[in-house]
Structure formats: structure tokens, C-alpha cells
Amino acid sequence: MLLYGSAKKELSAGYRLTTNNRMEVLAVIKGLEALKEPCRVNLYSDSKYVVDAIEKGWVVKWRQNGWMRVVLVQLLVPERLLLLLEKHQVTFLWVKGHADNPGNERCDELARMAIQNGALQEDENYGKM
Numbered sequence: 001m002l003l004y005g006s007a008k009k010e011l012s013a014g015y016r017l018t019t020n021n022r023m024e025v026l027a028v029i030k031g032l033e034a035l036k037e038p039c040r041v042n043l044y045s046d047s048k049y050v051v052d053a054i055e056k057g058w059v060v061k062w063r064q065n066g067w068m069r070v071v072l073v074q075l076l077v078p079e080r081l082l083l084l085l086e087k088h089q090v091t092f093l094w095v096k097g098h099a100d101n102p103g104n105e106r107c108d109e110l111a112r113m114a115i116q117n118g119a120l121q122e123d124e125n126y127g128k129m
Helices: 020-033 048-055 058-064 071-075 077-087 102-117
Strands: 002-004 007-009 040-045 089-094
Touching: 020 040, 020 048, 020 077, 048 058, 048 089, 058 077
Parallel strands: 040 089
Antiparallel strands: 002 007
16 A cells, blocks of 8 residues: 555565565565656554564575575565666654554455455466575
């Protein structure tokens, strides 16, 4: 969910076979890719994995190590994310999931709707390493 002033845009998609961590990272990427120009962004996520990967520098270390043992590399997710982080000024903020945060609850609802609609994509890279 992207918010700017009174404007709001909601995005929702996913893969049939995937993991939660992959979808959490992909959500960040898709949100940042939706921005038309470089922006200053406060990015809220209930995923400690996503927030810690950036804030604690894990993703930079993964890149330095050639993405060894990083499952998300199957989607080229880490490299895409790093390129977007070079373009935008992003502050990652962790929010507790399922704790009555309206934005977080709406994102969960959008994810459930994408699953129910059955419009999930095939991910040819899932399970390949």
C-alpha cells in the first residue's frame, strides 16, 4: 500500500509456490518499483527478516559473499532491492503484525484477497538452486 498525502495505491500479487520471506521482500520491491521518481520513503513492514536484512546490513554482506546460501536470489530479489535502495531514500520501520495497525491489517487483507482470487503467478525459479 503506497500513501502520499491523500493519495493511496494498493498493489497485490503473488506466486502459487513460494515462501513468506520471499513474498515479504517482493512486496517491498514492487512497492518501490511503483514509484515514478526517486523518493524519500518510510517503509513499514511486519517482517523482521526484511527490516533486519537492510538495517543490519545482511543484504550487503550477502552480496559481498556472492549470494551464497541466499534462497531469495532465485528471484534476483536481493539485487533488485539493492538497486532500488540506491535510487530511493528508504527508512525501514518494523511494525508488529496482527496488532491492530490499520495499514498492516489492510496489507494482510490484500494478500488474502490475492490468494482467494486465484490469480497467482507461476514462479519457474521456485525450488531451483
